[in-house]
Amino acid sequence: MKVSAIAALSLITLGVQSAHAATLDIKITNLTQGIYYTPILIAAHSDDAHLFESGMTASIELQMMAEGGNISGLSTMLDGYSADKVENPAAGLLAPAQSTMTMLETSEGNNMLSITAMMLPTNDGFVGLDSWKIPTEAGTYSIFLNAYDAGTEANNELILEGSGAPGMLGIPAAPGTGAGMAGSSVTNEETNTMIHIHRGTLGDDDMEGGKSDLNNTVHRWLNPVAKVTITVK
Amino acid sequence: MLNKKSLLLPLLGLVLIGCGGGDDKNEIMIPVEPPAPDPMYSFEVTVSNLTYAQPLSPIGIALHKEGNFWQLGQMASNELETLAESGDNSALLALDMVDTSISDTSPLGPGNSITLTITTADMIDAKLSLVTMMVNTNDGFSGLNAIDVSALEVGSLLSFKTRAYDSGTEANNEAVGTIPGPADMGEGFNTLRDDVDFIAVHPGVVGNDDGLSQSVLSYEHKFDNPLMAVSITRIQ
Numbered sequence: 475m476k477v478s479a480i481a482a483l484s485l486i487t488l489g490v491q492s493a494h495a496a497t498l499d500i501k502i503t504n505l506t507q508g509i510y511y512t513p514i515l516i517a518a519h520s521d522d523a524h525l526f527e528s529g530m531t532a533s534i535e536l537q538m539m540a541e542g543g544n545i546s547g548l549s550t551m552l553d554g555y556s557a558d559k560v561e562n563p564a565a566g567l568l569a570p571a572q573s574t575m576t577m578l579e580t581s582e583g584n585n586m587l588s589i590t591a592m593m594l595p596t597n598d599g600f601v602g603l604d605s606w607k608i609p610t611e612a613g614t615y616s617i618f619l620n621a622y623d624a625g626t627e628a629n630n631e632l633i634l635e636g637s638g639a640p641g642m643l644g645i646p647a648a649p650g651t652g653a654g655m656a657g658s659s660v661t662n663e664e665t666n667t668m669i670h671i672h673r674g675t676l677g678d679d680d681m682e683g684g685k686s687d688l689n690n691t692v693h694r695w696l697n698p699v700a701k702v703t704i705t706v707k
Numbered sequence: 708m709l710n711k712k713s714l715l716l717p718l719l720g721l722v723l724i725g726c727g728g729g730d731d732k733n734e735i736m737i738p739v740e741p742p743a744p745d746p747m748y749s750f751e752v753t754v755s756n757l758t759y760a761q762p763l764s765p766i767g768i769a770l771h772k773e774g775n776f777w778q779l780g781q782m783a784s785n786e787l788e789t790l791a792e793s794g795d796n797s798a799l800l801a802l803d804m805v806d807t808s809i810s811d812t813s814p815l816g817p818g819n820s821i822t823l824t825i826t827t828a829d830m831i832d833a834k835l836s837l838v839t840m841m842v843n844t845n846d847g848f849s850g851l852n853a854i855d856v857s858a859l860e861v862g863s864l865l866s867f868k869t870r871a872y873d874s875g876t877e878a879n880n881e882a883v884g885t886i887p888g889p890a891d892m893g894e895g896f897n898t899l900r901d902d903v904d905f906i907a908v909h910p911g912v913v914g915n916d917d918g919l920s921q922s923v924l925s926y927e928h929k930f931d932n933p934l935m936a937v938s939i940t941r942i943q
Contacts, residue, residue: 503779507873507907571780571907674911678918690918691879694910696871696932701779 496580496608499705502563502589503573505618506699508692510649511568511591511601512543518580518587518608519557525588526604528669532624534640536590536669540600540624542638542646543592558584567594567649580608589619589702595633595648595693598624599672601700614705618698621672630659631675631686645687652692654681671697748830749943750856752837755820755936757868760927762888763849763935764794764840765811768825772832774804775853777906783874787838787906791848791874793887793895794840806833814842824942833857835939837869842888843924846877846902847909849934859941868933871909878902881912881922891923908932 498518504511517525525548526536535547545561552559563576568591578587589603602622609615623629630643633653637644643662660676677690750770756763767790769776776799777787786798800808809825827833834857838850849869859865877885878901884893913919916926 505779505908507875507903507910570903571905573780676918677913679920684918690913691881691910694913696908696911698870698908698932 495582496610497707498578498580498587498608499575499707500560500563500578501573501575501703502568503701503703504568504570504699505701506570506695508570508650508652509596509695509699510570510594511564511700512539512594513545513562513566514564514568514574514589514591515539515545515548516560516563516576516578516587516589517552517557518559518578518584519552519555520583521586521605523552523555523557523586524604525551525590526602526622526624526669528604528622528671530669531667532626532669537598537624537626537640539590540592540598541627541640541642543594544638545590548590556581556584570650587704593621593699595645595653595688596672596675597629597631597643597645598627600624603702608704609706612706614703617702617704619700619702620697621695621699623670623672625664625667625669628662628664629675630661631677631688632657632659633687648687648693650692652689654678654684654687654689656683657687658683658685660685745828747826747828747943748833748941749824749826750835750859751822751824751940751942752835753820753822753938753940754815754837756815756817757933757935758817758841758930760817761841761843761930761934762817763815764790764842765796765813766815766821766823767796767800767808767810767838768823769800769805769808769836770825770827770833770856771804771806771836771853772834774802776836776838776850777852777872777874779872779906779908781906782904783876783906787848788846788874788876788900789896790838791840791846792877792897794842795895796838799838815839826943830857837937839935841871841930841934843886843890843928844888844909844912845879845881845885846874847912848872848874851937854939856939856941859939861941861943863941865939867937867939869935869937870932871911871930871934873907873909875903875905875907876900879910879912881914881919881924883921883923886923890925890928893923
């Protein structure tokens with residue numbers, strides 16, 4: 475009787491431990507036809523930490539990621555949260571309709587999953603997942619991510635080398651084909667400075683002028699923009 | 708009991724009539740019970756077009772055990788290209804992987820719904836796929852991709868909202884003569900592939916009102932996800 479009670483107790487303890495630490499296989503697919511993702515950041519963290527929250531102002535670290543694809547600030551922030559993380563699983567850009575796979579070991583208490591990557595070519599658009607509760611039950615789960623606007627930069631839609639630095643207006647690069655030049659700017663204002671669902675790009679069909687340097691048939695998307703498949707082992 | 712008799716009597720009659728020409732009229736024929744029919748499994752599929760002004764080409768539904776009509780990030784097959792550019796599902800539904808299929812006969816207009824029933828004698832590993840084209844696009848399509856229905860109980864229901872995909876086989880130039888739907892009545896399928904040549908989530912249409920000056924589409928033809936509401940009910 476005593477022995478079995480101890481055995482039951484140790485089983486319960488094991489169960490609690492496995493509910494808090496997990497091994498995850500994570501596959502991220504870029505669902506878009508013409509948008510590239512800069513280095514992706516994946517994190518498991520506690521439920522009081524966030525990489526971003528819609529309706530809130532972006533941190534400077536998020537701004538660095540959303541305007542220039544630089545995840546080093548967010549990564550340092552995660553260290554402060556004792557988060558588990560994977561940086562840049564695709565080793566550079568994740569092209570349209572391509573996938574990347576990685577593994578994430580989570581430690582006790584880090585039961586929320588978050589993901590960010592800048593979308594190119596946009597001014598400050600990013601694909602994001604904020605605090606998805608990691609299931610304790612083993613299995614494969616699929617979730618779909620939306621495109622957000624960091625609210626930190628006017629969507630002028632002008633491609634300008636070096637504009638990835640926070641606060642420098644412009645789209646730093648347009649990988650792939652179809653981009654134009656010499657646009658006159660869509661807007662110089664960003665009146666909604668909170669993180670919000672991206673309204674999409676305007677673009678135009680004038681590759682040597684018009685308002686936008688983006689191509690209105692190529693550099694556009696509808697949500698969802700990414701699929702994440704998570705296998706909890 | 709009554710039912711059984713009424714079934715057997717006509718059979719008996721047939722057997723006797725069949726023997727009517729025989730020489731030995733004293734032979735007694737014992738009617739043989741017909742073998743029990745194989746069980747059949749039926750699925751009722753209801754599709755609603757959720758768009759504002761994108762008619763959907765006749766809905767095609769297939770039951771199959773393996774394979775996919777499309778895979779995201781992969782090249783479209785010629786059969787899928789045909790559907791996505793012209794709305795003609797016949798080549799896809801005729802693929803070897805398809806066990807049984809059904810197609811509606813007319814397009815499904817915006818705001819409308821249709822119910823189709825598909826029946827099979829074999830439920831093992833049964834997957835259901837559904838395909839249609841948004842006909843006021845260059846090469847946009849939507850559907851369900853190999854949904855496992857093998858464990859669906861009679862009376863049980865699966866519900867889906869579908870997304871718009873782009874076959875990547877025809878550039879989304881929206882130009883005169885390239886769109887088969889009522890917005891243009893242009894060309895459907897052609898063998899040219901002048902786009903990214905992989906399947907992705909559809910980026911949406913632009914239209915001439917939104918700055919694509921050559922477009923035959925207008926503000927009306929824009930759409931967003933989801934495209935369709937689909938429910939699958941096993942009824943037998």
